[in-house]
Amino acid sequence: MRWVATFREADAVSGGILAVFGVFVLFQSLQLRFYIEGVPGPGFFPALLGIALMVTGVALVVTRLRTPRGTAEEFRLPGRHEAMRSLGLWVAVMAAALLVGSLGFLLTMFLLVAVILFVIERRRGLSSVITAIAVPLLVWLLFAELLQVRLPAGPFGS
Amino acid sequence: MTEALQGLSGGFAAALTMTNLFWVIFGVVAGTTIGVLPGLGTPATIAILLPLSVNLEPATALIMMAGIYYGSKYGGSTTSILLNIPGEDASVVTAIDGYQMAKQGRAGPALGIAAIGSFVAGTVGLLGLTFLAPAVADLAVIFGPPEYTALMAVGLSMVVLLAGRSQIKAIIAGLGGFLLSTIGIDLFSGSTRFTMERIELANGVEFVALCIGLFAIAEVMVNVEAKTGRSLFQVPGRVRDLFPKRRDLVESAGAIGQGSIVGFFVGALPGAGSTVASFVSYTLAKRLSRHPEKYGKGSIAGVAAPEAANNSATAGSFVPLLTLGIPGSASTAIMLGALFVYGLQPGPRFFTENPDVVWPIIASMYIGNVVLVLLNLPMIPVFASILRIPYHILYPGIIVISVVGVYSLNTSLFDVWLLVIFGLLGYVMRKADFPTAPMVLAFVLGPLFERSLRRSLVISQGDPDIFVTRPWAVAFLVLAVLIFVVPALLRRRERAEPEPAPGEPSPNTPSQQEGEDADATDVVLDEKHEQ
Numbered sequence: 001m002r003w004v005a006t007f008r009e010a011d012a013v014s015g016g017i018l019a020v021f022g023v024f025v026l027f028q029s030l031q032l033r034f035y036i037e038g039v040p041g042p043g044f045f046p047a048l049l050g051i052a053l054m055v056t057g058v059a060l061v062v063t064r065l066r067t068p069r070g071t072a073e074e075f076r077l078p079g080r081h082e083a084m085r086s087l088g089l090w091v092a093v094m095a096a097a098l099l100v101g102s103l104g105f106l107l108t109m110f111l112l113v114a115v116i117l118f119v120i121e122r123r124r125g126l127s128s129v130i131t132a133i134a135v136p137l138l139v140w141l142l143f144a145e146l147l148q149v150r151l152p153a154g155p156f157g158s
Numbered sequence: 159m160t161e162a163l164q165g166l167s168g169g170f171a172a173a174l175t176m177t178n179l180f181w182v183i184f185g186v187v188a189g190t191t192i193g194v195l196p197g198l199g200t201p202a203t204i205a206i207l208l209p210l211s212v213n214l215e216p217a218t219a220l221i222m223m224a225g226i227y228y229g230s231k232y233g234g235s236t237t238s239i240l241l242n243i244p245g246e247d248a249s250v251v252t253a254i255d256g257y258q259m260a261k262q263g264r265a266g267p268a269l270g271i272a273a274i275g276s277f278v279a280g281t282v283g284l285l286g287l288t289f290l291a292p293a294v295a296d297l298a299v300i301f302g303p304p305e306y307t308a309l310m311a312v313g314l315s316m317v318v319l320l321a322g323r324s325q326i327k328a329i330i331a332g333l334g335g336f337l338l339s340t341i342g343i344d345l346f347s348g349s350t351r352f353t354m355e356r357i358e359l360a361n362g363v364e365f366v367a368l369c370i371g372l373f374a375i376a377e378v379m380v381n382v383e384a385k386t387g388r389s390l391f392q393v394p395g396r397v398r399d400l401f402p403k404r405r406d407l408v409e410s411a412g413a414i415g416q417g418s419i420v421g422f423f424v425g426a427l428p429g430a431g432s433t434v435a436s437f438v439s440y441t442l443a444k445r446l447s448r449h450p451e452k453y454g455k456g457s458i459a460g461v462a463a464p465e466a467a468n469n470s471a472t473a474g475s476f477v478p479l480l481t482l483g484i485p486g487s488a489s490t491a492i493m494l495g496a497l498f499v500y501g502l503q504p505g506p507r508f509f510t511e512n513p514d515v516v517w518p519i520i521a522s523m524y525i526g527n528v529v530l531v532l533l534n535l536p537m538i539p540v541f542a543s544i545l546r547i548p549y550h551i552l553y554p555g556i557i558v559i560s561v562v563g564v565y566s567l568n569t570s571l572f573d574v575w576l577l578v579i580f581g582l583l584g585y586v587m588r589k590a591d592f593p594t595a596p597m598v599l600a601f602v603l604g605p606l607f608e609r610s611l612r613r614s615l616v617i618s619q620g621d622p623d624i625f626v627t628r629p630w631a632v633a634f635l636v637l638a639v640l641i642f643v644v645p646a647l648l649r650r651r652e653r654a655e656p657e658p659a660p661g662e663p664s665p666n667t668p669s670q671q672e673g674e675d676a677d678a679t680d681v682v683l684d685e686k687h688e689q
Contacts, residue, residue: 007591011324014590018330025337032344032351038620042344042351045608049337056330063326078383078589086383090582093375093557097574105562113554120382121550135555139562142195149566 008064008072015060022053088120104154105144109136162289165509169517172217173525178518181218185225186526190533192226193233193246196370196563200230200246201488208496216500217515220493221522227489228280228472228523231432232530235272235465236541240265241556243374243563248432248468250369250598251440255453255460257377262456263392265542266400270535271458272465274402275414277531279466282418283425283473284523291509294426294474295481301427303613304624308634309427310607313434315641317596319441322454325645328596331587335600338363339608346612358572367564367573368601371580372587372594374560378553379585391545400539402458410462413443417466424467425474428486432471434606437599439467473523480504480516 029050032043064072078086096112103111113135117128143149172178192203204223211219234246239256252272259268286294301309314332321328341352342362353359394400402410417439424435443463444453453460478484483504485491497504502512509516544552564577587594618624625631 010590011327014592028352032349033347036347039615040612042347042349044612045604046337046340046351049333049340053330053333053337056326056333060326060330082383086379086585089379089382090375090578090585093561093581094575094578097561097571097578100561100565100574101571109558109561113558116554116557117550123550127551131551131554135551135558139555139558143562143566147195147566149562150569151562151565152571 005075006070006072007075008067008069010075011064011072012061015057015064017057019054019057019061022050022055022057024050025053026050085120089116092116092120100152100154102154105151106136106140107154108152109139159289165513165517166288166521168513169519169521170524172514172518173221173521178218178221178522179525181214181222182225182522182526183529185222186229186232186530187533189226189229189231190233190530193230193249194236196237196243196245196366196374196560200227201492202567203230204489204492208492211496212499216497216502217518219496219500220515220519223489223493223496224476224519224523225526227493228469228526229530231469231472232273232276232534234468235276235461236269239268239272239461240541240544241374241552242377243556243560244366244369247365247369248436248464248471250373250433251436251464251595252461252468253373254440254595255455255457257373258454258456259458259461260391260545263394264456264458265391265393265545266538267402267406267458268461269538269541270400270402271406271410271462273531273534273538274407275410275417275462275466276469276534277527278414279418279421279470280473280527280530281524283422283470284520284527286422286426286470287473287476287523288520291477291481292506294423294477295506298426298428298478298482298484300630302628303610303617304628304631305634306427306610307607307614308625308631308638310603310610311638312634312641313438313603314600314607315638316437316441317599318642318645319445320593320595320599321645322591322593324591325649327592331592331594332596332600335597336604338368338597339601339604345609356572358570362605363601364564364567364570364573364576365601366567367576368580369598370560370564371577372584372598374556375577375581376584376588376594378556379581380588381549382553391549393542393545397539400542401535406458410459412446413439413459413463414466416443416446417463418470421467421470422474425471425486426477428478428482428484431475431487432468433602435467435471435474436464437602439463476520476523480508481506483508 026047027050029043029046032046033041034043034047035041077083092112092115096108099111100108110132114128114132117123117132121128140151144151173182188203188207189200192200204226207222207226211222214222230246231248234244234249235252235256237243237245238249238253239260242253242257244250244253256268256272259265314336317328317332318325339362341359343350343353343360350360417436420439420442421432421435424438425432440453440460440463443459444450447453447457447459449457475486475490478486479490479494481504483494485494494504497515502508502515547555560577561574564573565571567573584594587597614624615622625635
């Protein structure tokens with residue numbers, strides 16, 4: 001079951017969120033000085049950008065809501081299965097980014113590629129095992145050995 | 159003119175010695191490698207090799223460093239086109255059309271036109287450096303902060319030219335990019351802005367993490383979601399299909415010519431740099447094209463224009479370095495440092511006082527350009543064959559290389575977290591049909607605009623008249639307003655025209671056929687579809 005609407009509604013929602021974000025930016029930038037001795041201070045541009053975001057966000061809402069219904073293109077949120085793949089991949093990369101400092105580059109990247117191939121792609125053959133080992137190893141050889149980039153070492157020294 | 163020719167011939171005699179030739183080739187090969195790999199920056203590479211260069215003659219050391227510098231611009235396009243990973247800052251724009259071409263099975267011609275365009279424009283830029291350096295240096299001196307402010311306003315107004323179906327969304331994306339660029343320590347007042355008390359954000363958001371997140375990670379997420387069972391890329395089997403055809407060259411000729419000239423002048427402005435040059439050239443090429451709707455969907459001129467500009471800008475950036483002693487980028491700043499180490503002081507008299515250093519460097523760049531095109535063209539079939547790898551094996555590789563590339567910039571895990579966050583932002587922007595290119599453009603230009611505006615007002619003690627009393631500044635400001643306003647006026651006029659007869663497509667009817675493709679495309683350039 002997928003949530004289906006048109007870009008008319010989707011843009012109106014985006015515009016609303018952006019306008020609220022603009023208000024937030026404006027309030028945050030008010031903590032910085034707007035002018036220092038007659039010259040724009042650190043808060044000058046952020047405050048203007050906050051106002052501009054508010055205005056354009058509201059403009060997006062208004063222009064879209066003025067568009068007649070049924071003329072805008074269909075907007076689809078990804079279905080559960082699709083979201084599992086794209087957002088699942090994102091979660092896996094995020095987890096790897098959090099773990100790489102403690103587990104080290106090679107082990108973390110092996111786990112990341114293995115999760116992608118075995119869980120997200122559901123490919124459980126020998127080629128997946130080889131890929132999960134070969135990809136991190138090749139990248140490590142290229143960056144750490146050849147180009148002498150210091151990669152996170154982890155408990156096993158690599 | 160005669161002086162320049164004499165100097166250049168002497169330079170060639172010096173550059174063609176075995177030692178100098180070796181270091182030219184070493185520099186361009188190292189530069190290409192650095193350019194191909196994301197992350198590892200050109201300034202960092204030059205800095206690492208600085209101790210090595212101390213044992214070399216000044217001209218030889220600079221020949222090697224220059225080789226790395228322009229070699230990296232050549233290499234940067236490869237991963238942009240093949241994998242949507244900008245290998246180098248200035249290759250961000252190349253990814254817009256280059257990657258779409260790769261998806262359409264035209265990676266070879268895209269790589270080919272990038273190499274040819276780079277070679278032609280690099281050579282044009284060098285001719286400019288050889289013969290126009292003193293005149294251009296004078297122009298750069300006239301440009302004070304008010305002129306820069308107005309010029310950057312022109313650049314920022316170009317976000318509307320990078321719009322997809324909606325200009326307002328492009329403006330919002332631009333505002334977002336500008337806002338991101340304000341994060342970090344404000345150099346004028348020393349106060350921190352939006353750093354959330356993270357020391358890592360003191361120097362601002364890492365540009366490469368932003369680009370690779372918005373482009374590469376988001377692209378992989380969209381592709382993975384739309385699992386179709388078919389292969390994502392087609393690679394022609396015949397070698398001759400891997401190279402640009404006569405038609406491609408004709409189509410790109412104007413863009414290469416324009417990019418060569420625009421790139422040189424933008425590059426010659428200290429601080430503007432090749433990333434700005436490539437954006438300016440791309441938007442100009444789109445504006446001047448008879449088929450602007452093809453841009454963003456795999457237009458070969460859309461690859462040629464930014465590639466030409468970024469290579470010509472590299473030659474241009476040597477103008478302020480050598481004639482004024484002003485470095486326009488981190489890489490040229492390190493080269494300036496190297497010149498200081500040798501006790502050399504670049505400036506207005508540098509060409510006449512140190513011809514034995516200047517001319518061999520310039521001559522070596524002509525040689526390096528030839529070496530680069532000879533190296534790159536035969537490599538096209540090899541690079542293109544990367545796309546034959548099944549996507550489920552290719553994309554874990556893209557992710558691992560992106561992570562390592564971003565980490566290697568500052569050996570910072572924080573940058574990797576930024577990469578992941580920007581990946582999600584890019585994915586959401588694609589789903590909500592917000593273009594990402596204006597965000598990147600504003601991120602680059604925003605700080606330059608802010609700095610020069612505040613500097614101008616410091617000079618004028620807060621009086622904004624400074625922007626309307628200087629002719630160049632006024633001219634640029636008028637241009638900026640026109641760029642911003644004209645597309646909106648044109649659209650209003652279009653709307654005012656009578657409704658098309660039944661059966662004809664209405665300008666206000668959204669395209670149905672773009673469907674999934676439009677979602678996967680950053681820059682959908684059909685302005686008629688404004689809803």
